[in-house]
Amino acid sequence: xxxxxxxxxxxxxxxxxxxxxxxxxxxxxxxxxxxxxxxxxxxxxxxxxxxxxxxxxxxxxxxxxxxxxxxxxxxxxxxxxxxxxxxxxxxxxxxxxxxxxxxxxxxxxxxxxxxxxxxxxxxxxxxxxxxxxxxxxxxxxxxxxxxxxxxxxxxxxxxxxxxxxxxxxxxxxxxxxxxxxxxxxxxxxxxxxxxxxxxxxxxxxxxxxxxxxxxxxxxxxxxxxxxxxxxxxxxxxxxxxxxxxxxxxxxxxxxxxxxxxxxxxxxxxxxxxxxxxxxxxxxxxxxxxxxxxxxxxxxxxxxxxxxxxxxxxxxxxxxxxxxxxxxxxxxxxxxxxxxxxxxxxxxxxxxxxxxxxxxxxxxxxxxxxxxxxxxxxxxxxxxxxxxxxxxxxxxxxxxxxxxxxxxxxxxxxxxxxxxxxxxxxxxxxxxxxxxxxxxxxxxxxxxxxxxxxxxxxxxxxxxxxxxxxxxxxxxxxxxxxxxxxxxxxxxxxxxxxxxxxxxxxxxxxxxxxxxxxx
Numbered sequence: 122x123x124x125x126x127x128x129x130x131x132x133x134x135x136x137x138x139x140x141x142x143x144x145x146x147x148x149x150x151x152x153x154x155x156x157x158x159x160x161x162x163x164x165x166x167x168x169x170x171x172x173x174x175x176x177x178x179x180x181x182x183x184x185x186x187x188x189x190x191x192x193x194x195x196x197x198x199x200x201x202x203x204x205x206x207x208x209x210x211x212x213x214x215x216x217x218x219x220x221x222x223x224x225x226x227x228x229x230x231x232x233x234x235x236x237x238x239x240x241x242x243x244x245x246x247x248x249x250x251x252x253x254x255x256x257x258x259x260x261x262x263x264x265x266x267x268x269x270x271x272x273x274x275x276x277x278x279x280x281x282x283x284x285x286x287x288x289x290x291x292x293x294x295x296x297x298x299x300x301x302x303x304x305x306x307x308x309x310x311x312x313x314x315x316x317x318x319x320x321x322x323x324x325x326x327x328x329x330x331x332x333x334x335x336x337x338x339x340x341x342x343x344x345x346x347x348x349x350x351x352x353x354x355x356x357x358x359x360x361x362x363x364x365x366x367x368x369x370x371x372x373x374x375x376x377x378x379x380x381x382x383x384x385x386x387x388x389x390x391x392x393x394x395x396x397x398x399x400x401x402x403x404x405x406x407x408x409x410x411x412x413x414x415x416x417x418x419x420x421x422x423x424x425x426x427x428x429x430x431x432x433x434x435x436x437x438x439x440x441x442x443x444x445x446x447x448x449x450x451x452x453x454x455x456x457x458x459x460x461x462x463x464x465x466x467x468x469x470x471x472x473x474x475x476x477x478x479x480x481x482x483x484x485x486x487x488x489x490x491x492x493x494x495x496x497x498x499x500x501x502x503x504x505x506x507x508x509x510x511x512x513x514x515x516x517x518x519x520x521x522x523x524x525x526x527x528x529x530x531x532x533x534x535x536x537x538x539x540x541x542x543x544x545x546x547x548x549x550x551x552x553x554x555x556x557x558x559x560x561x562x563x564x565x566x567x568x569x570x571x572x573x574x575x576x577x578x579x580x581x582x583x584x585x586x587x588x589x590x591x592x593x594x595x596x597x598x599x600x601x602x603x604x605x606x607x608x609x610x611x612x613x614x615x616x617x618x619x620x621x622x623x624x625x626x627x628x629x630x631x632x633x634x635x636x637x638x639x
Contacts, residue, residue: 145339145340145341145342145637146340146341146342146343146344147340147342147343147344147364147365147619147632147635147637148343148344148346148362148363148364148365149343149344149345149346149363149364149365149366149367150346150348150354150357150358150363150365150366150367151167151171151317151345151346151347151348151367152167152348152349152351152354152367152368153165153167153347153349154313154314154347154349155167155168155171155311155313155317155347156168156297157297157298158171158172158175158297158298158300158308158311158317159284159296159297159300160172160176160243160279160280160281160282160284160300161232161233161238161240161241161243161244161280161284162238162239162240162241162296162297163241163242163280163297164241164242166390166541166543167367169278169279169280169543169627169629170279170367170624170629170630170631171317171319171345172279172280172282172300172629173279173282173304173625173629173630173631174304174305174306174319174343174631174632174633175282175300175302175304175306175307175308175319176279176282176283176284176300176302176303176304177191177192177213177282177283177302177303177304177327178191178192178276178277178278178279178281178282178283179191179192179193179207179209179226179276179281179283180192180193180196180273180276180277181277181329181331181332181625182274182277182278182545182625182626182627183329183331183625183626184389184623184624184625184626185443185626186274186391186443186444186445186545186626187331187626188273188274188277189329189330189331190329190330191277191327191329192209192210192213192221192283192303192327193207193208193209193210193261194208194209194210195207195208196208196273198581201268202265202268202269202270202579202581203264203265203266203267203268204262204263204264204265205250205262205263205264205265205272205273206256206260206261206262207226207260207261207262207263208259208260209221209222209223209226209259209260209261210259210327211258211259212326212327213303213327214303214324215284215285215287215288215301215302215303216285216301216302216303216307216308216322217285217287217288217301219285219286219287219288219301221283221303222255222258222259223255223256223257223258223259223260223261224255224258224286225283225285225286226253226255226261226283227253227254227255227261228286228289229253229283229284229286229289230247230251230252230253230263231253232284232289233247234247234251241280242278242280243280243281245552246275246276246278246280246281247272247275247281248265248269248271248272248275248548248578249265249266249267249269250263250264250265250266250269250272251264251265251266252264267579268578268579268580268581269578269579270546270548270577270578270579270580270581270586271546271547271548271578274545274546274626275545275546277545277625277626277627278545278625278627278629279625279629282302282304283302283303284296284300284301284302285301285302287301288300288301298311303322303325304322304325304633305321305322305325305328305337305338305632305633306319306320306321306322306338306343306632306633307319307320307321307322309342314347315346315347316344316345316346316347317344317345317347318342318343318344318345319342319343319344319345320341320342320343321337321338321340321341321342322337322338323337324337325337325338325633328633328634332623332631332633332634333634334621334633334634338632338633338634338635339635339636339637340632340635340636340637343632346362346363348363349494351368351370351373351496352370354366354367354368355369355370355373355377358614359377361616364615364616364618364619364637365613365614365615365616365619365622366613366614366615367611367613367630368611368612368613369612369613369614371429371430371431371432371433371612372430374430374432374612374614375430375432377614378614382617383614383615383616383617384614384615384616384617384619384620384622385612385613385614386612386613386614386615386622386624387610387612387613388610388611388612388613388624388628388630389441389442389443389608389609389610389628390441390541390543390609390610390611390627390628391441391443391444391543391544391545391609391626391627391628392440392441392444392541392542392543392544392545392549392609392627393439393440393441393541393542393544393549393550393553393603394436394440394441394541394605394606394607394608394609395433395436395501395539395540395541395606395607395608395609396436396439396539396540396541396542396603396604396605396606397505397537397538397539397540397603397604397606398530398537398538398540398553398562398563398602398603398604399412399415399536399537399563399601399602399603399604400533400535400536400537400562400563400564401563401564401565401600401602402533402564402565403533403534403535403536403564404483405483405485405486405487405536406487406536406537408469409469409600409601410465410466410468410469410471411466411469411471411485411487412600412601412602413455413462413465413601414462414463414465414466414512414514415462415509415514415537415601415604416454416455416462416598416601416604417455417456417457417458417459417461417462417465418457418459418462418508418509418511418512418514419457419505419508419509419604420457420508421435421436421437421457421605421606421607422435422457423457423504423508424501424504424505424508424606424607425606425607427500427503427504427507428497428500428501428503428504429497429500429501429607432612433607433608433610434607434608434610435605435606435607435608436605436606436607436608437451437452437453437454437455437605438451438452438594438598438605439550439594439597439598439603439605440547440550440590440594441608441609442608444544444545444546444547445546445547445583445586445587445590446547446577446586446587446589446590446591446593446594448591448594451591451594451595451598454595454598454599455598455601459511459512462512463512466478466485471485473513476513476515477513477514477515478513478514484515485513485514485515486514486515486516486517487509487514487515487516487517487536487537488516488517488519488534488535488536489502489505489506489516489517489518489519489535489536489537489538490502490518490519490520490521490526490529490530490534490535490538491518491519491520491521491526491538491539492520492521492522492523492526493520493521493522494522494523498539498540499518499520501539501606502518502538502539503518505537505539505604505606506518519535526538530562531559531562533562533564537604538562539606541609542560543609543627543628544627545626545627547577547586547590547593548574548577548578550574550590550593550594550597551571551574551578553603554566554570554597554602554603555570555571555574556571563602563603565600565602567596567600569596570593570596570597573589573592573593573596574593576589577589577590577593609628610628611628611630613630618637618638618639619635619636619637619638620635620636620638621634621635621636622635623635
């Protein structure tokens with residue numbers, strides 16, 4: 122691939138001065154490649170922010186999880202919680218000129234639930250609400266098989282961005298190479314390992330109310346430059362070749378932030394945070410005492426300090442701060458206490474051998490896996506491994522490629538692994554801790570726990586829902602099937618003249634209201 126001209130000039134020690142006509146162009150140093158820009162079939166968190174700038178959703182979810190109008194002007198819910206009626210905007214067109222209307226949304230639902238589509242995230246976000254019907258040109262009903270209190274918030278995730286029905290029909294399996302939405306920016310080019318280029322949608326004039334912006338975006342062009350190496354991303358930003366940097370490494374976040382030369386954004390990514398599911402079906406973590414000993418043995422504050430310069434808040438609860446049902450009072454369930462870890466093991470019949478704990482002739486030896494090319498996950502795994510070694514648990518770290526890592530998790534060929542999961546509603550616990558779910562990588566389920574989640578998602582009173590999710594989290598901690606590690610933040614930095622970067626609920630950066638000062 123031909124090197125980018127700015128990078129070549131920088132390597133030669135030359136300065137590139139952008140012409141005045143480029144003043145409204147933005148380069149964003151982006152940390153990960155994209156699998157596809159089809160919101161229905163992508164499985165990547167880092168594709169979400171790019172999608173949120175191309176596609177609008179029916180509703181906008183604010184960073185504090187308030188649901189606002191976007192493509193839907195207003196909505197109502199039937200008393201039984203089964204039918205949602207949406208009044209849609211009548212002044213919107215897709216980027217290809219196709220009119221937006223209720224029938225377009227119906228086509229999106231049909232596409233999501235078509236088995237040939239192989240939907241990833243979006244299928245689950247709609248839950249039991251699978252039927253959409255156009256009851257007028259700009260009126261839509263969505264019918265659920267059972268009440269689903271998570272629906273409205275989850276409709277604000279970019280994985281439910283509304284796509285042009287013409288594009289769906291025309292491009293088929295190649296739809297992700299031709300993303301066509303109604304958002305503030307139009308797609309120009311995708312080079313999977315290099316960049317994603319967007320240009321301003323000049324007809325855009327329906328931004329969410331809380332963004333306080335009328336008319337099209339001020340930025341004319343955005344280039345998401347893929348720079349997976351953290352140090353290279355920092356160097357690109359410091360040299361001025363990018364004006365925004367995503368996923369700033371911890372040490373650089375401290376030093377560059379302290380300089381006062383840049384704007385800093387701690388973008389909160391809601392959901393389950395950074396955590397490690399603990400496999401309840403494989404030796405030795407099939408023993409609840411071993412799982413509880415792990416919980417007592419790991420100091421989350423120390424892990425974050427060792428692995429990530431202490432820049433992230435530690436987490437001690439299954440749900441992240443700010444999400445419905447988050448309860449700080451349960452954070453003390455497992456305070457760091459290595460002596461307590463040893464007591465729990467002794468009470469369960471484990472005895473200290475020459476080097477490690479033993480029971481029934483078996484050594485307390487477990488496997489931690491991590492994605493080899495994800496430096497932060499590797500660093501977290503190594504820190505956890507160190508804390509377990511300190512209480513004489515033999516923990517082996519096995520770095521794996523992403524496909525091998527996924528396969529090992531599904532097969533239960535690990536004891537714990539650090540990862541993240543993004544969600545805007547606490548019903549996300551269902552995907553990780555109920556039977557038959559793709560992400561049940563703890564390989565644990567309990568009918569009583571599932572019943573709690575069913576009760577919570579059918580409840581229409583938010584306060585009552587929150588109480589049930591607090592109870593559900595206590596059950597997960599009591600069973601010790603999840604090790605919370607830290608809150609999930611996307612540390613983002615921009616040049617001083619770039620302002621107005623915001624994000625939707627869940628932590629998806631949005632540039633529709635951003636500005637570049639002259």
